[in-house]
Amino acid sequence: MSVDLDTVKRVARLSRIAVSEQEAAVMADKINSILGFVEQLNEVDVTGVEPMTSVLPMDMRKRADAVTDGNKAADIVANAPATEENFFLVPKVVE
Template sequence: MSVDIATVKRVAHLARIAVTDEDAQRMTGELNAILGFVEQLNEVDVSGVEPMTSVIPMDMKKREDVVTDGDKANDIVANAPATDENFFLVPKVVE
C-alpha cells in the first residue's frame, strides 16, 4: 500500500489538522516508510507462537460476570440534600 499527497491531505482534513504542501510531501515519505515496516512485520511467521498477556507466564485473573447494583446506592446519596428511595430529589425547573 502506498500513500500519496491526496491521501495525506484527506487524513489531515479528517483529523482537523492544518497541513501545508511541504508538510504533506514530507509526511508522504514518512507514512510510506511506516507502512513498509508494517508490511515487513506481516511477513513474519507467527503460526506456532501463542498470544501473550505478559512476558512472565501467568494465568489471567477472572471474575464471575454478574450484574449487580454495586451495593453503593446508600453511599452515593448519603450527602445529597434530598433523596427518596435512593433517588436524588431536585427542584422542578420546567413548568
C-alpha cells in the same frame, strides 16, 4: 500499500489539522516508511506461536462475574454541576 500526497491532505482535512504542502510531503514519507515496516512484519512466519499477553507466563486476574443491582446512580452524578433525578443536565446545543 503506499500513501500519496492527496491521501495525507484528505486525512488532515478530515482531522481538522492544518497541513502545508511541505508538511504533507514529509508526513507521506513517514507514513510510507511505517507501512513498509508493517509489511516486513507480515512476512514473519508465526505458525504455531500462541498469542500472549506478557513475556512472562501468568494467568489474567478476573473479577467475579456476579449480577448486582448497581445502586451507583447517586455516586455517578455526585460531581456533576447540574443533575435532576440522577440524570445529567446539559445545556441545549440544538437551536
